[in-house]
Amino acid sequence: MQTGFYNATGGMVTQMNRLDVISNNLANLNTSGFKRDDVVIGDFVRLYETKKNELPIDDQTKEAAKYLNRALTRVPHVVEEYTDISAGAVQTTDNVFDFALLQPNAYFMIETPEGVRYTRDGSFTLNHEGRLVTKEGFPVLPKEYVDGPQYIDIPEEAVVNADKDGNLYVKILTNETLNETIPLGNLAVVGFENPQYLEKTGGNLYKYPEERDAERTFNEGNGTVMQYALEKSNVNAVLEMTGLIETQRLVEMYSKVINTHMDDLNNEAINKLAQKA
Incomplete structure (x- = not known):
């Protein structure tokens, strides 16, 4: 087996996977609340050290050696893919139904056909029923939803205000006492004990x-919510472009190594064996 060919192939596949991640980050550069992804690249030795205790044979025996090819210990692999949950910059808007979250471990609760989901994108709107929903039409949920299906319905001719904890208040324009503020409900903003499971x-x-679900807690008294604002993505375009160029160059380099093995080294080996024959 040509070990160099295998090493180069593994390296190129790894960089192509990284390229997909970087491309997705750049595609969501202007997506509100988007969190960039990244990969950790390791080699076979790291994978082996992590999993060797799970092998059916003790790793110090000769029989166990067949699970580890010493010639392939440095082949690159994507060891882990993770999401950077750091907060993005906040941009003010003129939309009363735009909400930004100021804490990194905070998410709005959303009802979807597949169940409850969470998002950092606070760009909401009203549907034809006057219900607060996402741009895709999924209802934005209040805290009371955990006790039974409840939603946030905005009355007609109402001005909506939100405090820093996500509590909602309205003033009805058709009301004789326009200064009367009526509590409407709240935005369910939750954090997680182990956000890496998101x-x-x-x-x-x-x-x-x-x-x-027991690890999910409601953010209360933290001043997490900011109305008339949206959180931008935490993607740094300069860093992503630098990574993109680096990855493309590595793919080209690995491709040249593969071609060298296939075209030059194989031909040379065949010619020499033919001459000896």
Whole structure:
């Protein structure tokens, strides 16, 4: 087996996977509340050290050696893919239904056909029923939803205000006492004991394991919510472009190594063997 060919192939596949991640980050540069992804690249030795205790044979025996090819210990692998949950910059808007979250471990609760999901994108609107929803039409949920299906319905001719904890208040324009503020409900803003278990499901939404619901807590008294504002993505275009160029160059380099093995080294080996024959 040509070890160099295998090493180069593994390296190129790894960089192509990294390229997909960087491209997705750049595509969501202007997506409100988007969190960039990144990868950790390791080698076979790291994977082996992590999993060797799970092998069916003790790793110090000769029989166990067949699980580890010493010639391939430095082949690159994507060891882990993770999401950077650091907060993005906040941009003020003129939309009364735009809300930014100022704490990194805070998410709005959203109802979808697949169940409850979470998002940092606070760009909301009203549907034809006057219900507060996401741009995709998914209802934005209040805290009381955990006790039974409840939603945030905005009365007609109402001016909506939110405090820093996500509590909502309205003033009815048709009311004789226009200065009267009426409590309407709240935005459910939750944090997680172990946010690393959040899984992206598409559409700027996250899923948290149902069996870990006990780790979900409501953010109260933290001053987390800011109305008339949106959180921008935490993607740094300069850093991503630098990574993109670096990855493309590595792919080209690995491709040249593969071509050298296939075209030059193989031909040379065949010619020499033919001459000896």
